[in-house]
Amino acid sequence: MNHSRIPRHIVIIMDGNGRWAKKRFLPRYAGHKAGVETVRRVLNFCAEQGVEILTLFAFSSENWRRPQKEVSLLMDLFVTALQREVNNLNKNNVRLHIIGAREAFPDNLQKLIVEAEKLTENNAGLTLVIAANYGGHWDILEAAKQLAQKVEQGVLKSKDINESLFAEQLCLADLPKPDLFIRTGGEKRISNFLLWQLAYAEMYFTDTLWPDFDKATFIEALKSFASRQRRFGRTGDQVEEEENA
Ligand code: IPE
Numbered sequence: 001m002n003h004s005r006i007p008r009h010i011v012i013i014m015d016g017n018g019r020w021a022k023k024r025f026l027p028r029y030a031g032h033k034a035g036v037e038t039v040r041r042v043l044n045f046c047a048e049q050g051v052e053i054l055t056l057f058a059f060s061s062e063n064w065r066r067p068q069k070e071v072s073l074l075m076d077l078f079v080t081a082l083q084r085e086v087n088n089l090n091k092n093n094v095r096l097h098i099i100g101a102r103e104a105f106p107d108n109l110q111k112l113i114v115e116a117e118k119l120t121e122n123n124a125g126l127t128l129v130i131a132a133n134y135g136g137h138w139d140i141l142e143a144a145k146q147l148a149q150k151v152e153q154g155v156l157k158s159k160d161i162n163e164s165l166f167a168e169q170l171c172l173a174d175l176p177k178p179d180l181f182i183r184t185g186g187e188k189r190i191s192n193f194l195l196w197q198l199a200y201a202e203m204y205f206t207d208t209l210w211p212d213f214d215k216a217t218f219i220e221a222l223k224s225f226a227s228r229q230r231r232f233g234r235t236g237d238q239v240e241e242e243e244n245a
């Protein structure tokens, strides 16, 4: 595949674990467990194709509304996956970063997150971002609060707030913008994921349930991305002219 057409930053809503399990008469938890295996596979696909950043939606601000038992199983799974995978990630030169309101997590999980980020912070390979207790509304509100605080402290004037200053306060500010958004599981919605950051991401929806997401589906998404013309408000002719210049 033409390298210039490979997305630098892919974000994925990993959906469909529950339905995958239900189809097999298994508890929903089995679907989440199978979903962790998919994460491992997808990391390899990304590395093979030269994708630089992979951001995965693992738990939304709204997922606390699920039955308490499912929530605590998900927390346990997060802990086990971190414990089990972090050395491997480190060996593979992956830099791990967690976004979301982590203060809501159990203490042991918060500690593991800090340790995993610290261990991998200087790795120069793929950047893996896990969004956990993340919500786009939360992200934007936090940014607004930080700017309001600076105004209160007198270090910023409200008239100086502009798009780039606002964006700097948001999650993923230090990374290139998402190029390709993938949602598995058939739903066609953003579910409060990266509301600001997805402004110009290319959207790709597949009915494939997350535990079934395989290389073929991944390549389909990349092909679809490669075939699109990203105009960012300009005309197609303008974009072509620039590409030929
Ligand atoms: C996504 O799969 C994983 C999380 C939200 C944690 P779901 O659990 O939402 O699976 P479905 O949508 O019920 O099939």
Ligand code: IPE
Pocket (backbone or CB within 6 Å): 013, 014, 015, 016, 057, 058, 059, 060, 063, 187, 189, 191
């Ligand atoms: C979005 O999936 C959140 C994650 C994948 C972590 P949901 O399954 O929670 O989304 P809705 O509720 O169907 O919109």
Ligand code: MG
Pocket (backbone or CB within 6 Å): 015, 016, 017, 185
């Ligand atoms: Mg779902």
